[in-house]
Amino acid sequence: MTKPRVLIVEDEIPILDALLYNLQKENFDVTTATDGREALRKCQSQVPDIVILDLMIPPPDGLQVCRELRSDPRTKNVRILMLTAKDHETDEIVGFNMGADDYVAKPFRMRPLIERVKALLRRAGAEEPSGDITVVDGITIDRKNHMVTVDENELILTPTEFRLLWTLARQPGRTFSRNELLDCSRGEDANSMERTIDVHVRALRKKLSARAELIETIRGIGYRFKPDRI
Numbered sequence: 001m002t003k004p005r006v007l008i009v010e011d012e013i014p015i016l017d018a019l020l021y022n023l024q025k026e027n028f029d030v031t032t033a034t035d036g037r038e039a040l041r042k043c044q045s046q047v048p049d050i051v052i053l054d055l056m057i058p059p060p061d062g063l064q065v066c067r068e069l070r071s072d073p074r075t076k077n078v079r080i081l082m083l084t085a086k087d088h089e090t091d092e093i094v095g096f097n098m099g100a101d102d103y104v105a106k107p108f109r110m111r112p113l114i115e116r117v118k119a120l121l122r123r124a125g126a127e128e129p130s131g132d133i134t135v136v137d138g139i140t141i142d143r144k145n146h147m148v149t150v151d152e153n154e155l156i157l158t159p160t161e162f163r164l165l166w167t168l169a170r171q172p173g174r175t176f177s178r179n180e181l182l183d184c185s186r187g188e189d190a191n192s193m194e195r196t197i198d199v200h201v202r203a204l205r206k207k208l209s210a211r212a213e214l215i216e217t218i219r220g221i222g223y224r225f226k227p228d229r230i
Helices: 013-025 036-045 062-071 089-097 110-125 159-170 178-186 196-214
Strands: 005-009 029-033 050-054 079-084 102-105 133-136 139-142 147-150 153-155 175-177 215-218 222-225
Touching: 005 013, 005 036, 013 029, 013 110, 029 036, 036 050, 036 062, 050 062, 050 110, 062 079, 079 110, 102 110, 133 159, 139 159, 139 196, 147 196, 159 178, 159 196, 159 222, 175 178, 178 196, 178 222, 196 215, 196 222
Parallel strands: 005 029, 005 050, 050 079, 079 102
Antiparallel strands: 133 139, 139 147, 147 153, 175 222, 215 222
16 A cells, blocks of 8 residues: 655754654655755655645745645645644634645644644545535535635634634534644644633634534533534
């Protein structure tokens, strides 16, 4: 069986080495780059399945690399996990608007990051009507334009609420722990309490109004999206 190809683009060598070691242990075919030019060159010579892309790399930076990968027909479908020391939600939105599939802020825990890499690869193998739009039970989530509509009425969500809804709705029926949702919705792995996610879920349910029950509480674990029609 062919190993999934992963390109790590990171200029902090200790982080690069740690990612390389752990991903190789998970049986990935891993290559590395320390700046944007090298990353783009390696993507052209052998298209990876997923790119772990640091935002703050030597020119071109991560956002520009992401933009160029998405504009090239050969690499437009490559999964991109953006890695950054920044933790502001505006940076997350910019990354998504450039075409990133996921977002993790430093410092991060290695195991959750590897699981998110695996989840992105599973998603890449699935048939999807669109990488940027999810439609379920009358709810349309447009990631590229950061817009949510319910029965064609626009819903105004905070960036955290948007990412939380996107994460749950993309995998209906899957139970996410609070820590997983905290990581996914805010891009944080440190300095956060897992119960913080309950506050965001309550706010999101309130905005979903009649469809609030689609976000189901799994006692002692977390939440899942349970639409009437999957």
